[in-house]
Amino acid sequence: DSGVTQTPKHLITATGQRVTLRCSPRSGDLSVYWYQQSLDQGLQFLIQYYNGEERAKGNILERFSAQQFPDLHSELNLSSLELGDSALYFCASSGLAGGAGELFFGEGSRLTVL
């Protein structure tokens, strides 16, 4: 158990819809990262937050947005969903701001867009 909690574990929705994925980092970790993993693909970095502020942005689509709340949990919002958005979305947390520390991954949220 990494200590990172993601909900929901599975989500099935239709094209054009909007979903929200939630992540609670390990106790005490201020950094939260979001990654997308498509079938047989690597981990694509989407975005990082540190203590409520956006720290770095990767290959995140404009249809996607995220935020980190004062209690440090984070949400990833995916809108106008397309078939290609079907993937496993991982949240990871770290105790360090600069991306230097070990990442602790949650179990992921599997999104299926039909």
Next chain:
Amino acid sequence: GQQVMQIPQYQHVQEGEDFTTYCNSSTTLSNIQWYKQRPGGHPVFLIQLVKSGEVKKQKRLTFQFGEAKKNSSLHITATQTTDVGTYFCAGRIPGNQFYFGTGTSLTVIP
């Protein structure tokens, strides 16, 4: 953009054989991490290398960081079925994020 490449993408070995995966970056890295993802699981941190030419061992696993800090390797001696999974390297550019490699999927045939 920055890319961290890993080879091979897939590797099938007989149990007891050795396995190596290689990670290459076009840019000098400040450090590199390795993760293992079991089938159906999430990535789990294995190790971090920081120094040029650094070598670290964890039982049957040997990790190396190149002298130029642009490449790294993970070698598993005498593979076991418990080694099955995808191994990712994650290279960090100074002042930037970790960029994950494409991963090497290891299958161990009993």
